[in-house]
Amino acid sequence: MELGSRDNNSRSTMAQINVTPLVDVMLVLLVIFMVTAPMMQQGVQVNLPKAETKALAPQEETVIVTLERSGRIFINKNEVPQGELKSRLSGMFASRTKKEVFLKADKDVPYGEVVKTMAEIKGAGIERLGMVTEPAQGK
Numbered sequence: 001m002e003l004g005s006r007d008n009n010s011r012s013t014m015a016q017i018n019v020t021p022l023v024d025v026m027l028v029l030l031v032i033f034m035v036t037a038p039m040m041q042q043g044v045q046v047n048l049p050k051a052e053t054k055a056l057a058p059q060e061e062t063v064i065v066t067l068e069r070s071g072r073i074f075i076n077k078n079e080v081p082q083g084e085l086k087s088r089l090s091g092m093f094a095s096r097t098k099k100e101v102f103l104k105a106d107k108d109v110p111y112g113e114v115v116k117t118m119a120e121i122k123g124a125g126i127e128r129l130g131m132v133t134e135p136a137q138g139k
Contacts, residue, residue: 046106051133063092064132067105067117085117089124099125104132 046068065085066074073080080088093099101121105114121129 046104047108048104048132048134049107050136052136053133062102063089063100064102064104065089065117065121067103067109067114069106069108071109071113073117086120086124089121089126093125100128100130101126102130102132 046066064076068074071082073082073085075085075088075092089101103114103118103121105117118129
């Protein structure tokens with residue numbers, strides 16, 4: 001036998017991919033995401049009214065104005081002092097082309113306060129105003 005020659009019968013290459021480590025890693029990632037996903041929700045807790053509607057497709061950078069039962073107002077998670085909602089929204093939407101806000105009001109807030117808040121939002125130049133509700137139970 002020569003020095004540079006190989007014996008093909010003594011060695012064979014394995015042409016199969018071992019997927020067991022891949023499956024193990026994917027299952028670990030799945031468990032991690034399932035555990036951490038419920039913790040990702042943030043915001044101000046309010047009692048939302050129930051209504052039968054279709055869910056909206058997620059939009060980029062959604063602005064949510066929250067009106068608590070106590071009368072406090074939030075833009076996303078930041079509290080806004082009384083009387084500054086209109087000016088803050090005007091500043092936020094000055095450079096945006098899509099002027100859309102969602103209003104999330106506690107069901108125990110008086111109707112007049114909700115309408116007043118809606119008027120301030122519209123007065124800030126917001127073209128589309130959506131109301132956030134919870135799905136109705138039953139049916």
